[in-house]
Each structure stands twice: as structure tokens, then as C-alpha cells.
Amino acid sequence: MSNEPVPVSADDLTREVVDLMAGLVALFHREYEEAAAARSLTGAQAKVLALLRRGPMPMRHIAQTMSCEPSNITGIVDRLETRGFVTREADPQDRRVKLVAATEAGQAATEELRKTLNFAREPLAALDEAERTTLRDLLQRILTGANL
Amino acid sequence: MSNEPVPVSADDLTREVVDLMAGLVALFHREYEEAAAARSLTGAQAKVLALLRRGPMPMRHIAQTMSCEPSNITGIVDRLETRGFVTREADPQDRRVKLVAATEAGQAATEELRKTLNFAREPLAALDEAERTTLRDLLQRILTGANL
DNA sequence: CATGAAAGGTTCAGGTTGTCAAATATTCAG
DNA sequence: CTGAATATTTGACAACCTGAACCTTTCATG
Numbered sequence: 210m211s212n213e214p215v216p217v218s219a220d221d222l223t224r225e226v227v228d229l230m231a232g233l234v235a236l237f238h239r240e241y242e243e244a245a246a247a248r249s250l251t252g253a254q255a256k257v258l259a260l261l262r263r264g265p266m267p268m269r270h271i272a273q274t275m276s277c278e279p280s281n282i283t284g285i286v287d288r289l290e291t292r293g294f295v296t297r298e299a300d301p302q303d304r305r306v307k308l309v310a311a312t313e314a315g316q317a318a319t320e321e322l323r324k325t326l327n328f329a330r331e332p333l334a335a336l337d338e339a340e341r342t343t344l345r346d347l348l349q350r351i352l353t354g355a356n357l
Numbered sequence: 358m359s360n361e362p363v364p365v366s367a368d369d370l371t372r373e374v375v376d377l378m379a380g381l382v383a384l385f386h387r388e389y390e391e392a393a394a395a396r397s398l399t400g401a402q403a404k405v406l407a408l409l410r411r412g413p414m415p416m417r418h419i420a421q422t423m424s425c426e427p428s429n430i431t432g433i434v435d436r437l438e439t440r441g442f443v444t445r446e447a448d449p450q451d452r453r454v455k456l457v458a459a460t461e462a463g464q465a466a467t468e469e470l471r472k473t474l475n476f477a478r479e480p481l482a483a484l485d486e487a488e489r490t491t492l493r494d495l496l497q498r499i500l501t502g503a504n505l
Numbered sequence: 506c507a508t509g510a511a512a513g514g515t516t517c518a519g520g521t522t523g524t525c526a527a528a529t530a531t532t533c534a535g
Numbered sequence: 536c537t538g539a540a541t542a543t544t545t546g547a548c549a550a551c552c553t554g555a556a557c558c559t560t561t562c563a564t565g
Contacts, residue, residue: 222493223481223489226492227481229493230385231389233499234381234385236500251549251550251551253550254550267514269512277551277552277553279513279515280515280555282514288550303512303560304559304560304561305514305561306512307514326375332500332502333371333502335498336499340495341371341374343495344374344492345377347491347495348374348381350483351480352377352480354480354482354483400522401521402521416543417542425523427543427544428523428546430543432521432523433521451531451541452531452532452542453541454541455543507565508563508564509562510564511560511563512561513559513560515556516557518553521553523549524547524550525547526546527546528543528545529542529544529545530541530543530544531540531541531543532539534537534539534540
């Protein structure tokens with residue numbers, strides 16, 4: 210039915226990997242959302258809070274990293290601020306920009322969430338250390354290959 | 358500082374893999390959302406449509422697969438139906454259930470979207486066939502290890 | 506120095522996603 | 536036939552997200 214050796218199977222392999230990743234994405238997403246909800250955070254709020262682990266960040270930067278409109282971040286940060294997880298301060302260098310910083314409570318929440326993510330334990334337990342290393346290297350190469 | 362051989366590094370490895378997966382998930386999510394938006398579908402709509410590739414499905418089943426409330430699916434299917442991507446028909450076996458089926462247009466849309474997903478090409482191009490096979494096997498084991 | 510363009514945030518209107526509780530219709534057990 | 540259980544829908548409400556309009560601050564240019 211075909212004169213070519215393995216072009217179809219190579220394409221199939223790629224598609225198979227993509228499908229598996231879709232499954233992984235769904236699983237990860239579900240777990241993350243649950244872990245956030247357990248702390249009465251939404252997924253978006255948890256993501257913003259996680260971004261601030263390394264220090265304060267301007268709204269604009271948050272929006273870019275989450276690839277959404279800045280006006281969207283305003284609301285999310287509003288809700289985080291209301292609950293005391295985050296503060297907004299004007300940047301002394303450029304008073305147009307607001308620096309968003311996680312409070313102690315905010316830091317604690319992300320740290321706990323990070324620990325609670327049992328995604329690490331359950332599905333990853335199937336792999337031994339060597340395999341996890343291989344997986345890490347493959348993922349690293351995929352991600353550095355991407356434009357971000 | 359420690360009597361044990363590699364417990365810390367093993368934990369670090371796991372966390373590293375989890376972080377990489379988070380990056381992968383973010384990347385995949387972004388690409389999927391973009392590909393859907395290019396066909397003026399939302400991510401949720403595209404996901405439901407993709408579920409119907411193998412045939413009609415009751416609302417309840419869609420809700421379970423997407424792990425959300427059935428009432429949520431009602432709205433999504435409403436919008437898909439309005440745009441002619443989907444039909445709702447009562448199941449003859451049990452007239453309580455509504456079978457949702459993709460129309461021709463719906464099938465075409467998912468098929469195109471599936472092809473457009475250049476996630477397959479760009480970041481995965483960094484891996485040769487053997488590596489992709491390894492990745493596939495590792496992902497398969499992770500996903501079958503999970504409870505779904 | 507003044508003026509106007511550009512950039513960072515916010516606000517507002519409008520649409521989608523999501524939850525929960527209540528209502529409807531159908532099935533099924535007794 | 537009655538009542539419990541199931542599948543879906545409806546309505547109220549909150550969060551997320553976009554796009555356009557707006558305000559403030561910065562900065563380049565004349």
C-alpha cells in the first residue's frame with residue numbers, strides 16, 4: 210500500500226508523543242488546579258503568586274509571562290491583594306510601573322502548594338532515577354528548542 | 358551535612374522534572390489556545406470537539422472526562438451547537454441522556470486544528486527518532502501510572 | 506522649556522468558563 | 536404506582552479574559 214519505508218511511522222510517532230503530552234498536560238493541569246483550590250486559590254492566582262517567588266515584578270512583566278492582556282492581571286492582583294498575599298508599590302525608578310511583591314503569607318502559600326503537588330510522587334514514581342534523568346534531559350532539550 | 362548518599366539530589370531531580378513539565382504544560386497550553394483561537398474556538402470548545410472525534414458522547418461523559426460539572430458542559434455545547442459544530446440528540450436507549458455528535462464542520466475543524474498544532478514540529482524537532490521513542494515510552498509509563 | 510508621542514496601569518463593557526443549588530424529565534426498584 | 540436515583544438544564548454568581556478608552560508618567564524633539 211506504500212513504497213516508502215517509515216515516513217508514516219515517524220509521523221505517527223510524533224503524533225503519538227503529542228497525544229501523550231496532551232494527556233500529561235491535562236493531568237498536570239487538573240492536579241495544579243486542585244492543589245490551588247485546596248488553598249482557596251484559583252489556578253491563575255497561584256500562577257501569578259508562583260511568578261513572584263524570585264522577587265517583585267512589574268504588572269507588564271507578569272502579563273507577558275502569562276501571555277495575556279495587562280488589564281487581566283489587574284483583576285487577579287486585585288484579588289490577591291485583597292487577601293493579603295501580595296502588595297503593589299510604585300517603582301522609584303519609574304513611577305508608571307507598579308511592582309507586585311508576594312507577602313510572607315503569599316510566599317508561604319506558594320511554598321506549600323509546591324510541596325503539595327503530589328504530581329511529583331504518584332505518576333513519576335513509576336520511573337527510576339536513571340529514567341528520570343533521561344526524561345529531564347529530553348524535556349530540557351524540547352524546551353530550549355522552543356522560542357521561549 | 359548528610360549521612361545519606363543521594364536523597365537530596367534525587368528529590369532535586371524530581372523537582373527539576375516537575376518544573377520542566379510545568380514549562381512544557383505552559384508551552385503546550387499556549388500553542389493549543391492559539392491554534393483554537395485561529396479558528397475562533399476557545400480552548401474548552403476545541404477540547405470538547407476533540408473528544409467527539411471517536412463518535413457521539415453523552416454530556417455526562419464529557420463532563421467526567423473534562424473533570425468539571427455537567428452544567429458547565431451545557432453552555433459550551435450550546436455555543437458549539439449555535440455555530441453548527443455539534444448536534445444534540447436524545448439517546449433512544451435512555452431518553453434522559455443527550456448524545457452530542459460533531460457535525461461535518463465540527464470534524465473538519467478539529468482535524469485542521471490537529472494539523473496546525475505546530476507544537477509537534479518546532480520543539481519536538483530537536484529530538485531524533487530514537488529519542489522520541491524513548492520519550493514516548495517514558496510518558497506512557499507516567500500516564501498509565503496515574504489513576505486515569 | 507514645552508509639547509506631544511509612547512509606555513505602564515486601570516477601568517469599563519461584554520463574552521466564556523466554572524461552581525452550586527434547584528427544577529425537570531426519565532428510568533428503575535419495590 | 537410510588538419514590539429514589541440519574542441526566543440534563545436553568546439561574547445566580549464569581550473569576551478569567553479581551554479590547555477600547557482613559558490617566559499618569561516618561562522621554563524625545565523642537
